[in-house]
Amino acid sequence: MGSIEALRGTRDILPEEVCYWQRLESIARDILARAAFHEIRTPIFEQTALFERSIGEATDVVGKEMYTFKDRGDRSITLRPEGTAGVVRSYIEHGLHAQGGVQRLWYLGPMFRYERPQAGRQRQFHQLGVEVLGTASPRADVEAIAVAADILKALGVKDLSLQLNSIGTSESRQQYRAALVQYLTPYKADLDEDSQDRLDRNPLRILDSKDEKTQAILEKAPSVLDFLDDDSRSRFDLVQALLTELGIAYQINTRLVRGLDYYSHTVFEIQSADLGAQATVVGGGRYDKLVTELGGPDTPAVGWAMGLERMILLLKQLAPQTKAAIDFYVVSRGDQAEQQAVIVAQNLRQQGFSVEMDLSGSAFGKQFKRADRSGASACLILGDAEAEAKTVQLKWMASGEQHVVAQADLPNYVASVRQQISAAT
RNA sequence: GCGAGCGUAGCCAAGUGGUUAAGGCAGCGGAUUGUGGUUCCGCCAUUCGAGGGUUCGAGUCCCUUCGUUCGCCCCA
Structure with a gap:
């Protein structure tokens, strides 16, 4: 690479x-x-x-x-x-x-x-x-x-x-360390290799060795708690x-x-x-x-x-987490519509909604496919006709139900259906 | 630092010395020039982590290297 x-x-x-x-x-x-x-x-x-x-x-x-x-x-x-x-x-x-x-x-x-x-x-x-x-x-x-x-x-x-x-305390640990070394020294040859090294370097670490034989030897070793x-x-x-x-x-x-x-x-x-x-x-x-x-x-x-x-x-x-779904997905096509879409999306965001705008400029069919995958509860559609009339089509993704809203009325309209949107999201 | 396994597309992968690198998912385009979860069609690896070697021929074997996985050590 x-x-x-x-x-x-x-x-x-x-x-x-x-x-x-x-x-x-x-x-x-x-x-x-x-x-x-x-x-x-x-x-x-x-x-x-x-x-x-x-x-x-x-x-x-x-x-x-x-x-x-x-x-x-x-x-x-x-x-x-x-x-x-x-x-x-x-x-x-x-x-x-x-x-x-x-x-x-x-x-x-x-x-x-x-x-x-x-x-x-x-x-x-x-x-x-x-x-x-x-x-x-x-x-x-x-x-x-x-x-x-x-x-x-x-x-x-x-x-x-x-x-x-x-x-x-460090004092009692010193005593324990000495006792542990004293106990283990006769078994030194039977300890795993790492533990043999640790015997003089850091004997306490032998206690959590994963080696079975070492663990068996430790069965009868003195306990820290007794010290x-x-x-x-x-x-x-x-x-x-x-x-x-x-x-x-x-x-x-x-x-x-x-x-x-x-x-x-x-x-x-x-x-x-x-x-x-x-x-x-x-x-x-x-x-x-x-x-x-x-x-x-x-x-x-x-x-x-x-x-x-x-x-x-x-x-x-445990339960798999998924990315948070969004409220609106904005679909647009045509110069005027695409520009108006930017404004519509931004206004909705300022009203507190989560909004994704499709920037691909591809066919409506493709854009709807992405809208679907985004998990948005509703889709806003702007084409040439909407741009001309200064409206937007609002489509509920779950039901497919769709109607025309004037862009100027959109803030009021979405505010009135806020419950519905958050429920669907 | 030590041991073992693995590295083929964004992801999951088939392929185990003969050459046109399967398939699936995702993606993109189209059927459907303005309407989504289905379906169908097409496109998507001059290249198999990288470099070198063996061979008439290598994704396939060998070496080196990098990455990765699991373990040891150690630690959260």
Whole structure:
């Protein structure tokens, strides 16, 4: 192909798919507004150091997945691989903490990770995320989870499971990590290859290995939950109690560890059985130390991110969405008629109707065919005779019924049949 | 970064070494020079992702490359 195509891992969202996105976005906005979350928009690129410090230098995201390059001022900048870092940076930079109380923020936009694309994974993808900053209360964890659950429920997505875990504080996690290494070391030879590497690099990641043999060995491994201190323990208990109270089903999953370094205490994922290997639709947790690590005041926080491409895949499995039908389709032929059609169409639009005008100049038969396909409830017809008489023929597509209306009377006429039009649309 | 599958028109595709690249959908034109969901007719790939090679001959075999799909890693 000589022509330029979209880059690997990027794709166009065409009009017929956009209706899914619009529905998802409008439902999410509505629910987030009701939960008193406020939208924040941060830049798509940031200083590379921001992500290195927040996500963790040792993570794959930072180590090999970032779109990092030098700009013309020789600054190292990175296309954001996730949303939390930018939101926290903004929170600190603008002193949002000084506005007192808790900040409930949400964002929606593209993220970039240099990975091999596969089902539910692209290099440019979109996330919707929420962050609750300024409170350590486990009630915030629950509120965040609940708002995610509400969005998913409103969208009608089925067969989801909420996986819940607590990874405690960094201190208790150190202890657990040591115990896990101690337990696994004798089995090292029996672990899958990746997990053998991880044993000294990042042992917690062995927990979510997909290898069956590794999972079998993990059956009798120590559990993170046994290493929680009293505070973590009671926080986790309260989270569970409140979720139960709210009727939000969850499963404790002690194998759930999250990939980004900044998490502590509550972590969770919402997974779907219908997405293949990339099952996680929502992932999040508490990150009490991140704000201070990025130079802000001590600010505990909790948040999650939702993978929108994955959501769209699920939505498409449900009821198919169709493009919105229009009210009027304007058919015209002949110089005078075609010019009058422009005016007629524009007037109707200013009255609040949706109007498509046929610009082809082809035979009436062809134009009617397109009118039919447009799904318009009515057709407006202008030919030489109508142009001469300054009238228009209004034809109801469903019944075929048709009559003459003077162009001057058209605003009144269509206003009087507004009900009929919207019902037919 | 690793493994496997696949790339024929806008879309879905047949074709598996012999040459005139099926068919369907969509589109366009006509039957119907001013009236739509049906029907009928016609048009729509000098070319099979790209480049190279083998062969008398390649969409069909080989190599390279790009893209894509599924998985691993990782993550939303």
